[in-house]
Amino acid sequence: xxxxxxxxxRSPWILHFDAGACNGCDIEVLACLTPVYDVERFGMxxxxxxxxxxxxxxxxxxxxxxxxxxxxxxxQMPDPKAVVAIGACALSGGVFHECYxxxxxxxxxxxxxxxxxxxxxxPEAIIEGAVMAVQRMQxxxxxxxxxxxxxxx
Amino acid sequence: MNExxxxxxxxxxxxxxxxxxxxxxxxxxxxxxARIGPPLLxxxxxxxxxxGKAPSACNNFQVIAASLYLVTTVLGLLMLLLGQDLLVLxxxxxxxTVMLILGAFSVKSPYSQLGAQREVLQMLAYEPLLVxxxxxxxxxxxSFSVSRLLELDKPLLWSMPLFLLTQTMVxxxxxxxxxxxxxxxxxAHQELVRGVYTEFSGxxxxxxxxxxxxxxxxILGFNWLLWHTVWWAGALLALxxxxxxxxxxxxxxxxxxxxxxxxxWVWGAGLAAANLAMRYxxxxxxx
Numbered sequence: 523x524x525x526x527x528x529x530x531x532r533s534p535w536i537l538h539f540d541a542g543a544c545n546g547c548d549i550e551v552l553a554c555l556t557p558v559y560d561v562e563r564f565g566m567x568x569x570x571x572x573x574x575x576x577x578x579x580x581x582x583x584x585x586x587x588x589x590x591x592x593x594x595x596x597x598q599m600p601d602p603k604a605v606v607a608i609g610a611c612a613l614s615g616g617v618f619h620e621c622y623x624x625x626x627x628x629x630x631x632x633x634x635x636x637x638x639x640x641x642x643x644x645p646e647a648i649i650e651g652a653v654m655a656v657q658r659m660q661x662x663x664x665x666x667x668x669x670x671x672x673x674x675x
Numbered sequence: 676m677n678e679x680x681x682x683x684x685x686x687x688x689x690x691x692x693x694x695x696x697x698x699x700x701x702x703x704x705x706x707x708x709a710r711i712g713p714p715l716l717x718x719x720x721x722x723x724x725x726x727g728k729a730p731s732a733c734n735n736f737q738v739i740a741a742s743l744y745l746v747t748t749v750l751g752l753l754m755l756l757l758g759q760d761l762l763v764l765x766x767x768x769x770x771x772t773v774m775l776i777l778g779a780f781s782v783k784s785p786y787s788q789l790g791a792q793r794e795v796l797q798m799l800a801y802e803p804l805l806v807x808x809x810x811x812x813x814x815x816x817x818s819f820s821v822s823r824l825l826e827l828d829k830p831l832l833w834s835m836p837l838f839l840l841t842q843t844m845v846x847x848x849x850x851x852x853x854x855x856x857x858x859x860x861x862x863a864h865q866e867l868v869r870g871v872y873t874e875f876s877g878x879x880x881x882x883x884x885x886x887x888x889x890x891x892x893x894i895l896g897f898n899w900l901l902w903h904t905v906w907w908a909g910a911l912l913a914l915x916x917x918x919x920x921x922x923x924x925x926x927x928x929x930x931x932x933x934x935x936x937x938x939x940w941v942w943g944a945g946l947a948a949a950n951l952a953m954r955y956x957x958x959x960x961x962x
Contacts, residue, residue: 529723532714560710562701565717570868573731573876576724600731600877 527660530576530602533565534656537575539595541628542618543582546642547609551579553645561649572598577655578632579648583611583618584625596632602663604655607634608648610641635659678757685756686749693888694718696895700921707925718884725881732879733782740778741879745886747771752893758822761809765802768893772798775871775883782874790870793858796932800855800939801848804841807947808897811835814954821900830902832912837950841943842898843916848939849894852924857932891917 540548554561555568569575572595584592596605607628610616615626628634635658638651698715705712714720732738751768754760772794779791809819815831816823824831832839848855859870867873875883898916899909 526723526727529720530727533717533720533724557709560705560712562705562713563711565713565720571873573874574869574880576728601729602727 527663531656531660534576534604534652535567535569535574536561536577536579536652537569537572537595537599538579538581539592541580541582541584541588541592541612543609543611547581547612550642550645551581551608551648554648559645559649561652564649564653566652572596573600575599576603576659577652578603578605579608579652580605580612580628580634581608583615583621584628584631585621585623586625587623589625589631592628592631602659604635604659605632606636606638606648606651606655608638608640608651609643610639613637613639616641681756682753685752689752689892690885690888693891694722696891696917697888700917703918703921704925707922718888722881722884722888725884726878728877728881730879731877733874736781737778737875738879740774740781741875741882741886743774744771744778745882745889747774748886748889748893752889752896755821755893755896758820758825760819761812761821761824762819764821765805765809768890769798769802771886779871779874784874786868786870787874790859790867790873793867793932794871796936797848797855797858800936800943801845804845804939804943804947805897807944807951808835808838808842811838811947811951812900814951824900825903828904830904830908832901834954835901835950837946839898839901839912839916841947842894842901843919844939844943846891846894846898846916847920847923848935849890850920852920854923854927854930855935856924856929857935860929 538548538551552568553559554566561568566577572578576599578596578599580592596603605628607613611618612628615621615624618624619626625631636651636655638647640647643651695715695718697718698713701717702712702715747767748771751764751771754764754767776791776794776798779787779794782788812824812831813819815827815834818824844855846852851858851860853860857870859867859872872880872883895913895917898913899906902909902912
């Protein structure tokens with residue numbers, strides 16, 4: 523593992539987007555920043571800016587209104603980047619799945635690397651999800667260097 | 676040691692020192708908030724990671740602006756190390772900040788625009804304080820040159836004690852620390868997202884972060900000048916004001932830009948002018 527890879531693994535900056543959650547997952551995401559869970563131990567900082575972020579945490583269902591916003595945020599993040607879908611709604615639409623305006627989970631809009639199930643997931647699970655997303659990012663880089671597979675697989 | 680080796684050593688050591696200072700800052704801030712905080716080397720990881728991100732500048736001018744910000748800051752540090760003219764140093768470093776502002780103005784994002792406008796106001800707040808300090812030095816040595824200042828056998832602090840306070844204020848404003856962080860905070864994201872830094876990303880942002888490593892050493896170098904006769908006393912003075920700024924950052928909230936300008940001009944410039952006036956009523960003798 524080179525110096526750059528080590529630096530990448532230790533400094534994933536997070537962008538949190540609430541696509542339409544009931545706020546349960548959002549509270550748990552923000553709990554990760556508090557002294558109890560202190561996600562900055564792993565170099566993670568909550569960024570309000572997609573241009574500075576490495577890992578996109580999405581909570582809530584995607585609907586016709588916010589799909590464009592989500593895609594826009596994802597496209598503004600410079601590579602290498604990863605996406606974590608958090609909570610039942612972001613995974614499949616959850617209890618809102620049958621609603622007339624719901625497109626389902628995040629997967630249909632942007633590529634997802636890690637799914638964190640739960641309603642709402644515990645902060646420990648969210649932190650593990652973000653760490654796994656960084657590992658996925660590393661794996662993709664490694665595959666790309668070895669010339670197998672595309673960077674977005 | 677000749678001039679070239681001092682310069683080369685300074686350019687190599689300064690970013691390491693600056694990064695470590697920022698690491699201490701982040702860890703200390705975390706401890707003050709009852710958190711464990713990131714590793715001491717976190718600022719270096721951040722810069723390396725940003726260098727490895729895909730280039731994503733909004734326009735070419737942004738890259739030029741960020742590079743010039745870095746170049747002028749390094750140049751400013753070199754001028755200080757080699758004992759050059761302080762007034763020219765201020766203009767060179769000021770040019771760097773202006774480049775940062777123009778880089779932020781070059782993008783139409785409202786956050787970036789508002790951040791740049793507020794950065795101009797920050798400059799308006801701290802530049803007079805630095806000029807006052809240089810004027811104070813001139814009154815001692817009848818020269819703007821740093822090397823002439825280093826020939827003095829008594830520390831400046833005896834006759835310019837209030838400048839320690841104004842320099843701490845300058846440090847707080849330059850490092851974007853509360854309550855002076857109106858144009859964009861170093862850590863947290865506020866109503867302006869990251870203000871003047873919002874539209875810089877990837878390697879361009881890495882250049883700016885690197886420039887900030889140099890910048891903090893440069894400003895602390897100014898504090899060191901207040902007690903140049905004993906090198907570690909000057910270093911303690913600089914470290915003391917750095918820790919004071921971190922403490923202040925954690926116990927205060929950010930305030931408005933109008934408060935900042937009034938505060939810096941009334942209290943900052945007031946203290947500086949009072950200190951210079953003390954000379955004429957015999958309170959602070961000059962050797």
